[in-house]
Amino acid sequence: MSILIELAAAFFVLQCGMVWATELSIPSDSPINLTIENHTFNPSTFTVPSGKRFRIQLTSHDESVDEFESYDLKFEKIVVPNDTITVFAGPLHPGTYSFFDDYHPDQAKGTVTVAPSKGHDDAP
Amino acid sequence: MLPSLLIVFREVLEAGIILGIVLAATQGIRRRNWFIAGGILAGLVGAALLALFAEAITHALFGFGQEVLNGVILLIAVVMLGWHNLWMGIHGRELAARVQGVGDAVARGESSLTVMAVVAAVAVLREGSEIVLFLYSIAASTQSSTSSMFVGGLLGIAAGSFLSWGLYRGLVAIPLNRLFGITSWLIALLAAGMAGRAAAILAGADLLPAWGYEVWDTSSLIADGSMPGRVLQALLGYSDRPMGVQLVAWVLTFATLVIGGYLIQNRSSRTSAHSNSHRRET
Numbered sequence: 001m002s003i004l005i006e007l008a009a010a011f012f013v014l015q016c017g018m019v020w021a022t023e024l025s026i027p028s029d030s031p032i033n034l035t036i037e038n039h040t041f042n043p044s045t046f047t048v049p050s051g052k053r054f055r056i057q058l059t060s061h062d063e064s065v066d067e068f069e070s071y072d073l074k075f076e077k078i079v080v081p082n083d084t085i086t087v088f089a090g091p092l093h094p095g096t097y098s099f100f101d102d103y104h105p106d107q108a109k110g111t112v113t114v115a116p117s118k119g120h121d122d123a124p
Numbered sequence: 125m126l127p128s129l130l131i132v133f134r135e136v137l138e139a140g141i142i143l144g145i146v147l148a149a150t151q152g153i154r155r156r157n158w159f160i161a162g163g164i165l166a167g168l169v170g171a172a173l174l175a176l177f178a179e180a181i182t183h184a185l186f187g188f189g190q191e192v193l194n195g196v197i198l199l200i201a202v203v204m205l206g207w208h209n210l211w212m213g214i215h216g217r218e219l220a221a222r223v224q225g226v227g228d229a230v231a232r233g234e235s236s237l238t239v240m241a242v243v244a245a246v247a248v249l250r251e252g253s254e255i256v257l258f259l260y261s262i263a264a265s266t267q268s269s270t271s272s273m274f275v276g277g278l279l280g281i282a283a284g285s286f287l288s289w290g291l292y293r294g295l296v297a298i299p300l301n302r303l304f305g306i307t308s309w310l311i312a313l314l315a316a317g318m319a320g321r322a323a324a325i326l327a328g329a330d331l332l333p334a335w336g337y338e339v340w341d342t343s344s345l346i347a348d349g350s351m352p353g354r355v356l357q358a359l360l361g362y363s364d365r366p367m368g369v370q371l372v373a374w375v376l377t378f379a380t381l382v383i384g385g386y387l388i389q390n391r392s393s394r395t396s397a398h399s400n401s402h403r404r405e406t
Contacts, residue, residue, distance in 0.1 A: 053330075053337075064261035065178065067254065071349040074328055074365070077190055078257060080179045086187050088330050091337055103258050106127055 031055035031086065036062055036079075039107040041099075049117035051091045059084040066108065070099035073112065090114075125276035131258060132280030134351075135251040138358040140288025142247035145314060146240050148295035149208065149307035153237055163241030167248025174253035175260060191329035194250070198322035201246040202377060204239040205315035209308050209381050211236040213388035216304040255281070310359075312381040317361020320374035327369050335368025 034056060035042050048054050058068050060079045069076045073089035092114045101108035143164070150156045174181065174193075181189045215236070255277070262273045298306060327334040343364035346353045356362035361374055 064265055065257045066261075067257070071347065071353075071364075072343075074324070074363075078178050078182065078254075080182070083179055083182065085182060088328060093338075102131065102254075103261055105131070 029054065031057040034058045034110070036060050036066060036068075036101065036108060038062070039066075039101060039104040041101075041108060041110040044110040045113065047113045047115050048090065048092070050094045050114045051117060053088060053090045055086055055088055057084055057086050065103065067102040068099070069102040070097065072097035073099060076102070125272040125279075128258070128262065128273040128276035129280040129283070132255055132277040133284045134354055135255050135258075136281050136284025137287055138354060139247040139251035140284050141291060141355065141358040142314060143244055144288045144291035144295065145307060145310045146244050146247075147292045148303065149212070149311055150237060150240050151296050151303060152300060156237060159237040159241040160244050163244030164248050166241075167245035168252055170245065170249040171252030171256050174249065175256040178253075178257065188329045188331065191325050191331065195322040195326045195331075197246050197249060198318045198325070201243050202315045202319045202322070204242045204246075205311050205318070206377075206381055206384070207239045208236050208243070209311050209315075209385050210388055211239075212304055212308060213385045216308075308385060312378055312385070313360040315381055316374045316378035317357070317359065319377035320361040320363070320366070320370040321357075323373035324363065324367050324370040327367050332369055335372065337367055338365045339368055339371055341365050 029052075032046055032048070032054060034046075036058060037060075039062060058079055060066055060081055060083055062081055064081065066079050067076065068079055068085065068087065070089070073087075073092075075087040075089060077085050077087055079085045089112070092112075094114050094116045097112045097114065099110050099112065143160070147156075147160060150160065181193055183189065185192050259274065259277050262270055262277065295307065296303065323332060326332040341364065346356065346362070346364060348354075348357065348362075348364045353362060353364065361370075363370060
């Protein structure tokens with residue numbers, strides 16, 4: 001009996017945790033790692049599931065300061081040479097979204113492909 | 125040359141829209157130019173410092189120092205703009221009357237000038253640090269196109285400043301008794317936009333709940349990245365896909381300034397006979 005209660009309690013806590021996590025949409029998965037070198041993103045394109053918040057970690061090997069920016073993904077952050085920054089994005093509808101380095105917007109460009117995911121087809 | 129001109133032009137224009145409105149809103153207050161120039165200078169020094177310590181700022185607060193700093197300086201500007209609007213609710217009438225030559229009550233207005241100098245500093249600081257970093261990254265690069273890009277950047281500063289000056293001249297062409305009514309609305313919009321922006325930046329870094337990441341999507345009408353989108357963002361905090369918390373911050377700030385201004389105006393018009401006693405003796 002007490003095991004049942006414990007299980008129920010554990011389940012309840014888990015549920016609360018999940019509700020909290022969805023409410024703040026804290027990304028639990030590991031971040032997407034990007035690098036930028038010679039004003040080129042690597043990878044310059046990647047895929048994420050729709051309806052989920054995610055993290056991007058960008059490491060700069062550029063010789064100059066860059067500004068990692070996206071109007072679609074709503075972030076804007078300075079990254080100095082040989083440093084790593086983290087930004088959050090999503091949840092997003094399926095589609096293609098672009099990001100760039102605002103200081104070299106013609107050269108440094110990339111896209112995120114958002115693929116439909118079960119249960120989150122049309123999320124945010 | 126053209127790309128760097130455009131990048132810098134956009135940043136200068138965003139700061140310039142704020143400066144143009146700040147200048148118009150303080151029209152006729154004695155020693156206004158000194159205060160605002162001081163604010164701009166402080167903003168430039170601050171921008172250089174921000175650029176210099178960009179790495180340390182990024183690493184502060186678990187890697188989200190940039191976002192927190194941005195949010196905080198925006199909120200400071202919101203408080204200052206709010207302060208100014210409420211102050212104008214009390215003293216705007218005197219100011220307009222003085223310049224019309226109706227009364228000779230001279231509003232010194234230094235408390236309002238101080239807050240507006242802070243707003244000018246914040247505007248220059250935010251956009252200026254990006255320009256400083258951008259121009260620095262050009263200057264430090266070894267590519268052959270360096271000098272033409274640098275010239276482009278300087279031309280961008282000139283073009284953005286020119287347009288902002290035009291905005292100011294356009295605003296002050298309005299008769300003074302109507303100007304302050306208009307600038308009060310513009311400042312309420314500016315402040316609401318900045319509050320929304322601060323909320324969006326903090327929620328973007330998961331430091332605030334978003335309350336919905338995309339309340340609507342008007343990116344097909346006016347995209348955030350387009351020139352109209354950038355101008356509307358600077359003017360009233362427009363976002364093509366706003367967060368819930370951003371809208372809440374916008375509405376709360378706007379309502380506070382409009383309702384607060386209305387209440388004060390009502391009170392001060394009832395006591396306008398004693399309006400001189402309201403004057404701050406500084």
